[in-house]
Amino acid sequence: MPISQGLTIGAVADRTGLAVSAIRFYETHGLVAPLKNASGHRRYDRSDIRKLSFVMIAQELGVSLSDLGVLMQTLPERRAPSRADWTRMSAKFRKDLDARITKAQRLRDTLDGCIGCGCLSLKKCELYNPQDRARSSGTGPRHLIEPKI
Structure with a gap:
């Protein structure tokens, strides 16, 4: 051109x-x-x-x-x-x-359920993240974030 x-x-x-x-x-x-x-x-x-x-x-x-x-x-x-x-x-x-x-x-x-963030503010959190067990995988919304290697 x-x-x-x-x-x-x-x-x-x-x-x-x-x-x-x-x-x-x-x-x-x-x-x-x-x-x-x-x-x-x-x-x-x-x-x-x-x-x-x-x-x-x-x-x-x-x-x-x-x-x-x-x-x-x-x-x-x-x-x-x-x-x-x-x-x-x-x-x-x-x-x-x-x-x-x-x-x-x-x-x-x-998003309308437990995302593993640790807030434990929804009734579903008690089922999906009892006592904030997701925290052992790291910070943030652990059920939505891939584990960092």
């Missing part, structure tokens, strides 16, 4: 719904890397729309910018990622995403 034909930051903002300042913020974290034309204006590839859209979704799921940076580094810099590139990257992301889904489901399914 000739630099002069790339998308402006405004066009990318219009398409993604992100503020221009957010796109620049993501750029400083290495999540997108636009080219600059002779006048110093940023020019984005159309594939940057997909990259930024992925970042938006992942952040809504609580993925940190540093984790996103590691994932995004697996994608090619100066060409649009192919389906195979996205598949490779998603394989790395899948394990973390599956763990997040499992935790979210566990929270959804047990």
Whole structure:
């Protein structure tokens, strides 16, 4: 793609719904890397729309910018990622995403019951965490947190 034909930051903002300042913020974290034309204006590839859209979704799921940076580094810099590139990257992301889904489901399914936090304020706590036995596994909501190894 000739630099002069790339998308402006405004066009990318219009398409993604992100503020221009957010796109620049993501750029400083290495999540997108636009080219600059002779006048110093940023020019984005159309594939940057997909990259930024992925970042938006992942952040809504609580993925940190540093984790996103590691994932995004697996994608090619100066060409649009192919389906195979996205598949490779998603394989790395899948394990973390599956763990997040499992935790979210566990929270959804047990929040109205004992979560092993030690409050013992629900009648169910007496059954699931008598005398706060969950505390022996560590602090916090022990029935929802995986044991740390």
